[in-house]
Amino acid sequence: MGKIIDITVPFxxxxxxxxxxxxxxxxxxxxxxxxxxxxxxxxxxxxxxxTHLDAPCHFIEGKKGVDELDLNVLVGTCTxxxxxxxxxxxxxxxxxxxxxxxxxxxxxxxxxSHYWSQPAHEFRKDYSAITADAAAWMxxxxxxxxxxxxxxxQLFDDQVSTTHLVLLDAEVIIVEALDLRFxxxxxxxxxxxxxxxxxADGAPVRALxxxx
Amino acid sequence: MGKIIDITVPFxxxxxxxxxxxxxxxxxxxxxxxxxxxxxxxxxxxxxxxTHLDAPCHFIEGKKGVDELDLNVLVGTCTxxxxxxxxxxxxxxxxxxxxxxxxxxxxxxxxxSHYWSQPAHEFRKDYSAITADAAAWMxxxxxxxxxxxxxxxQLFDDQVSTTHLVLLDAEVIIVEALDLRFxxxxxxxxxxxxxxxxxADGAPVRALxxxx
Numbered sequence: 001m002g003k004i005i006d007i008t009v010p011f012x013x014x015x016x017x018x019x020x021x022x023x024x025x026x027x028x029x030x031x032x033x034x035x036x037x038x039x040x041x042x043x044x045x046x047x048x049x050x051t052h053l054d055a056p057c058h059f060i061e062g063k064k065g066v067d068e069l070d071l072n073v074l075v076g077t078c079t080x081x082x083x084x085x086x087x088x089x090x091x092x093x094x095x096x097x098x099x100x101x102x103x104x105x106x107x108x109x110x111x112x113s114h115y116w117s118q119p120a121h122e123f124r125k126d127y128s129a130i131t132a133d134a135a136a137w138m139x140x141x142x143x144x145x146x147x148x149x150x151x152x153x154q155l156f157d158d159q160v161s162t163t164h165l166v167l168l169d170a171e172v173i174i175v176e177a178l179d180l181r182f183x184x185x186x187x188x189x190x191x192x193x194x195x196x197x198x199x200a201d202g203a204p205v206r207a208l209x210x211x212x
Numbered sequence: 213m214g215k216i217i218d219i220t221v222p223f224x225x226x227x228x229x230x231x232x233x234x235x236x237x238x239x240x241x242x243x244x245x246x247x248x249x250x251x252x253x254x255x256x257x258x259x260x261x262x263t264h265l266d267a268p269c270h271f272i273e274g275k276k277g278v279d280e281l282d283l284n285v286l287v288g289t290c291t292x293x294x295x296x297x298x299x300x301x302x303x304x305x306x307x308x309x310x311x312x313x314x315x316x317x318x319x320x321x322x323x324x325s326h327y328w329s330q331p332a333h334e335f336r337k338d339y340s341a342i343t344a345d346a347a348a349w350m351x352x353x354x355x356x357x358x359x360x361x362x363x364x365x366q367l368f369d370d371q372v373s374t375t376h377l378v379l380l381d382a383e384v385i386i387v388e389a390l391d392l393r394f395x396x397x398x399x400x401x402x403x404x405x406x407x408x409x410x411x412a413d414g415a416p417v418r419a420l421x422x423x424x
Contacts, residue, residue: 004283011279012410022241022254026412029234029258037373038271039413042234044256046241051408059250067223071216071420075403161249191287193405193418196263198224200238201251206405206418208283 001189002211007107007147007178008051009116011204015050016115016123018151024049047202048151053194054174058201059164064171065199073144073173077212078105078190080183085111088155089130091137105145105190106138107209109180112150116179125156132162139170145192147175147207175205183209213401214423219319219390220263223416226332227262230363236261259414260363265406266386270413271376277411281385285356289424290317290402292395297323300367301342303349317357317402318350319421321392324362328391337368344374351382357404359387359419387417395421 009015013024024045030036047066048054056063081097083089089108099106110128115121127150130138135153138146146153146167153174154163167174175192189210194203221227225236236257242248259278260266268275293309295301301320311318322340327333339362342350347365350358358365358379365386366375379386387404401422406415 004287006283006408008408010408010410021252026409032273038376039269039273040233041259041409041412041414042257043259043409043412045254047253047255057251061244061251071218075216075420164250191403191405193403193420195407195416196218196220196222196418197238197253197255198222200253200255202253204407206408208287208405 005183005209007180007183007207007209008205009119009177009179011050012119014120016121016151018048019123021046047197047200047204050204051177051207052202052204053192054164054168054176054202055200056168056171059161059168063168065201066194066197066203067199069173069194073104074192076105076190078107078188078209079103080107080109080180080185080188080209082109082185087126087128089128089134091134094134094137099141104142106143107147107178107180109183109185110149112148113180115150116181127156129153129155130163131155132166135163135166139166139172143172145173145175147178149178149180151177175207178207187212217395217421219392219395219419219421220417221328221331221389221391223262224331228333228335228363230260231335233258259409259412259416262416263389263419264414264416265404266376266380266388266414267412268380268383271373271380275380276383277413278406278409278415279411281406285316285385286404288317288402290319290400290421291315292319292321292392292397292400294321294397299338299340301340301346303346306346306349311353314354316354318355319359319390319392321395321397322361324360325392327362328393339363339368341365341367342375343367344378347375347378351378351384355384357385357387359390361390361392363389387419390419399424
């Protein structure tokens, strides 16, 4: 296979934080400077911070957790489309991309990716995301995994969370805060591996694409 | 490629804890039962808990952190060998496996893997691991990634940590606490993806093997 492109934002505690969420922390629980034989970092974070995925139980009680997600969906051929200058991604924007029938994994590159050229920026509310209608269109199309390049698949002012509910009810895996700056539209093999957190509503992921 | 075998131990807070380390925790920072629109888990853990890898700066100040590890080492062909009934793995045990010249990624299946049939067991000190001489042999052989099926690549009573030092000084990536119960000896494609923790000495990983 081709060159690996890492589409994961490096995890540091100064990445943008969802408004109101407690800040993450990373510090040493043991360190050589303190007389220990080795350095051991301790990490404290919400599981939807940085590049991560949402499991169905994020919005729907009793649905699947991260550890139950199908690896055969998390790994496989994906299509990357670019919708560069639209904030509110509608059905018409998706239709204009002529996505090939049978596509199961879709990554959407928007202007959001540029935000990651300064990873430590303040949270932006004007990010690009998809409407509830576009979410329903994806479910009908047969999409099983959808990735986007900012912290939520739904618009910031979507106060009823219909976009999340439509996707998660259909068990579509949602991957958020991807850095797609260095990926051109086309087909790739996606490998999107979350921490195997038992029963959790989300998890940090490491996500790669490679030309097949 | 063939069927994916997940060699990651599911992450829950009742996995064995390295003696003396603080316990991890997973709880809700928001939950639907508490009136929120969604569930959001907060995770607190040492980065060497559960299935994880060690970066060179775990034992050697100033060396590479997790985010600097080469994805072309973390992904690629690996050889899985089985050494089922030896606690202290020596050079002679490795030589007996007739590992093919040119092998860069090596996974060692030992009796440790059986411990994962009860993931929530108490920490065992009698786990199988490699001696410092065996570590030096691996470096000479050209191994770039070594995986084993309990929480440390070095024996519990190795108080000077030579095994870790030899491997990490040569920038060999060490993957620990793999569950190899369902993997037979042979060659596979390994995908071992850590959280992209900036500068960290270790990270949780999700690790898969597939028959090529």
